[in-house]
Amino acid sequence: MLCAISGEVPEEPVVSKKTGTVFEKRLILKYIEENGKEPGTDEELDPEDLLPLKTSRVVRPRPPNFTSLPSLLKAFQDEWDALVLETYNTREQLARTREELATALYQHDAAIRVIARLTKERDEARDALAKITVAPTAAGPSASNGDAMAVDNEGLPEHLVQHVNELQQQFMKGRKKRPVPSGWATADQVAALQQVAYADLNVAQASSLDTESDYAAVGGLDGKLDVYSVPANKVERTLDVGEPVTATAWTGSKVIVGTAKGAVKVLDGGHETASFATHAGAVTGLAVHPGGRILASVGVDKSYVLYDLETLEKVSRVYTDAALTACAFHPDGNLFGAGTQAGSIKIFQTATGEQAESFALGSPVQALVFSENGFWFAASGKGQATTVIFDLRKSGDAARARELATGEALGLAWDYTGQYLATAGSQGVTVQMYTKSSKQWSEPLRTSSSAVALRWGDEAKRLVVVSREGVVSVLGAKEE
Template identity: 30%
Template sequence: PSLPAAVSNEVPEHPCVSPVSNHVYERRLIEKYIAENGTDPVNNQPLSEEQLIDIKVAHPIRPKPPSATSIPAILKALQDEWDAVMLHSFTLRQQLQTTRQELSHALYQHDAACRVIARLTKEVTAAREALATLKPQAGLILLLGLSVLQPAGTCAGGDVAQAPAVRTKHPELPQGPLISLWGHFLACGINLASSYLVQGLHSASIPGILALDLCPSDTNKILTGGADKNVIVFDKSSEQILATLKGHSKKVTSVVFHPSQDLVFSASPDATIRIWSVPNASCVQVVRAHEASVTGLSLHATGDYLLSSSDDQYWAFSDIQTGRVLTKVTDESSGC
């Protein structure tokens, strides 16, 4: 229990003991009394501030005043406590509602940002695909311009300036004054680059036309092989794809038209040669003449046999009707 001070008769906040009278005083009050009288208030003996001894006690609990012990005062105190609790609860509810609104707004902004990002990503992808589609078109026109045997003279399409002949990389182009099939295609379409663009024939996700051939019987038909593993037969006059031939497991690096039949041939690094029927858009034969990437194709003059070369250092001679390999030849001096 707390000891009341001798002067105030209340529980002191800072108690101290007088060694003269052995009474407990409130330090604030006893210091004021000593400053005025210089004696102990109980026995009037001389006393100074230096003689006072502090008492170390826990923080005292001040008793309630007598007025707070009545029933109305107790009811009022309980009502005040209840009001404080309700006010605190209301404040917490307001903070919770504000936090919910802020969270809902943040989630809405996040969803809107995700939608914008998705739309922009879609637009970027579409732009990349459009750009990639333009690359095969430019490559096709450049290939037509560089791989022809262009003679001096004129054609129905207009004047052609005299220029030295350029040797073509196509195995079937004639080396003479006659205009080749490719040269005829370019010469009669001298303004092809500026007035006509072939739409992208191959998938833009893996762009690139890797092989091209013209039909000997109808120069409007173009045969292409692409990095997307597909073979495309395209009609220049109608600007339509006649057939999309799918079957290779790797890119198509060589394509050849049959001169008299509706057949086309394709080769790929998947070590296969495929013979396709254009009207049916189907593969009629798969020739497995090599164990490595097939690098080149050439059709025999009779149109019945196919010659192929490969990274396995072999040349193969195959029958296009049966798909059977007739013979394989290698250069013994190469060490194979």
């Protein structure tokens, strides 16, 4: 009996049940492991198909071909030829593998270069867009075709211009000599405000806050938005925005968020109803027109954009000469204020987008809010320990009506009567009060709890405050 693979007498013979062929057990098992078939056939073979043979133990003589020197030399030559052939095949396989690897590395390097080039072109385009500066007075009769102004700075459509003008007349008449509503919080009641409720939010790193009725919307840099019920003192809904939220506004049933990726998203009933990707960079502020129909957003791309919340369309865009960091509408709706990274506050005509005035704050603007009296607005700057009150009726240094020692303020909120200005910052929450009869400022309230944003509640008898760590607090009157 000879092994069908080695041609020698097997030490441990086995026979295939399928073909009756004899094999050396260790050789056929190795062959099956590598190929899964019987040598010389296409039939599948398993170790279970092998039947061991019992043979008498005898001393195996050497094959006749190894009994002479010529035979030995021929055997050595055959082994050498087999070794050389195997070496050649191995080198050929190595060469092919090297070629495939070189091709893969070249393709990978080319892909990296394409990505780098596209990234560079994108950054250059963003930088070029950010450097666009348009002076409203530049588009006069001497401007070629008037095209630059029409493309770069867009005024509101005629029907919205009429809407803004009608509301201005209405709000202006109602605001003048408007008395303090009955039941409004007194100075003593404001001074007695203290924490009456607090709750941990689901958002991480809270960045912005706005309120509507008894609810508050809090945006976070983790891409979530919490809707908090003040009476129930709990988070009733958490929405996934998908991008870091940098600004929040609430009007009617619509919650609007601005994101670090330049998107402005409108959420209604917990569902996204519109999304605008108009800013080349982060959105830094949102503001809703007093009429509730027009929304404004500002961003680091040196532009502000106006949207129609009824048709959910972008309707206007105006470029400036600096990155914008905060914004607010005048209570009459005819003016729009935007704070800049350069430390100035620019006042624009809402209808036309023309710049009406500019006020110097001295450091990057962090918060901006207009007073209901119609001629004051407050602004705070990065690193400044004071909040500055500006008078719209004056210009230059004369417009700085008052500097209030509030500490660095990240958020500002003026109440409906224009008496109380609330500030939120790392040093705590303060309320600054202006007494019209004596024309004096006072500070009825100061707390030590840090905050990033705050809003007044009904009749100025409540403050909703949110901290960077994602804790919302309600300051109100302690129940007896």
